[in-house]
Amino acid sequence: MATDEPKNTDDLMSRRLSSGSEPNAAARSGDSASGSHLEDTQAFDPLHDEPEPTREVHPSGASPAAAQTSAKPAMLSDEEWAMLSGTGPAASPAASGSAARTSAPSRSEKSRDVDVPESRGFGVLDVIGTIWITLAMPFVLAALAVRAVASGFFLKFEYFYRPGFPADNYGFTPEDRLHYGSYVVDYLNNLDSSRYLSDVVLPNGVPVFGPEEISHMADVKSLVTLLYLVAIIAAIVGIVFALYLSRRTGPGIRHGIRFGAILTLLAAIAAGVLAFTGWDQFFTGFHALFFEEGTWQFYLDDALIRLFPAEFWMDAGIAVGVIVLLGSLLPLILTFVGARRRRAARSAAA
Secondary structure: OOOHHHHHHHHHHHHHHHHOOOOOHHHHHOOOOOOOOHHHOOOOOOOOOOOOOOOOOOOOOOOHHHHHOOOOOOOOOHHHHHHHHOOOHHHOHHHHHHHHHHHOOOHHHHHHHOOOOOOOOOOHHHHHHHHHHHHHHHHHHHHHHHHHHOOHHHHHHHHHHOOOOOOOOOOOOHHHHHHHHHHHHHHHHOOOOOHHHHOOEOOOOOEOOOHHHHHHHHHHHHHHHHHHHHHHHHHHHHHHHHHHHOOOOOOOOHHHHHHHHHHHHHHHHHHHHHHHHOHHHHHHHHHHHHOOOOOOOOOOOOHHHHHOOHHHHHHHHHHHHHHHHHHHHHHHHHHHHHHHHHHHHHHHHO
């Protein structure tokens, strides 16, 4: 028996290989020589072992092949049968081509995917915003410059570190000047009334400032406060316009900043030329423009003249001019640099 098992196995393998695509032929011939039950075993194929459907012609005249496609095995779903029988959308060349054409973006669609900035134009609000920023810039820079000069730092520089600053002929030391002068600049920047200066007294109890000096400083404070107020309102509204102008389809803020910087530069240059060609005339004309006649002239021994001589006002004018010039030149340069970068980015995107 041990010698016959390999032979039986070889005969079984030979019969299976020689049977080809007709695995049931040996079973129908009734061959029982091998006595093995394995030769009659065949894997179940739902597509081949399922009974063939009855072929019939439909009333509409459809071909038998088309009618056969409607008869599917019960164990397959509609989608699976459609894919196997070749009637699904995946097997249709026209549908495949249509899907390919739908999924593949066209060249024009690809070009639209590039983030190219839209065309920008000026509307009514754009023009108003640009004009507002242009006119606001000189006031904002002037307010910043005045605030920088009306400070204890500038006083200390003038009284202690400015070469050639004249000494007081009536006894004020640099420390006395810094002490009493700080009351003046503090009064210009706080919300106190004129009594703030009235309470400033010398060690012997004598008031430092007379009534005419206090009245003039009240006028100066009103002018400085007005400048601060205009600058604050101009800056707030300018920021709102800047946000509006900076929208995607807006023209941007570079035009307003550029025109404002140019306007500020022209005004500063004109004032500087007038001041350097004739300081006395410029100083007198400035006070005559903003103050009433006879309210701003004082004696040499008055506290305001002793604390703030002519050299102090000359230095203050120079400091204001330098701050305004730097504050307008830097944004002006940045507008040209930014415009060049935007043009390069727009060309690269296009």
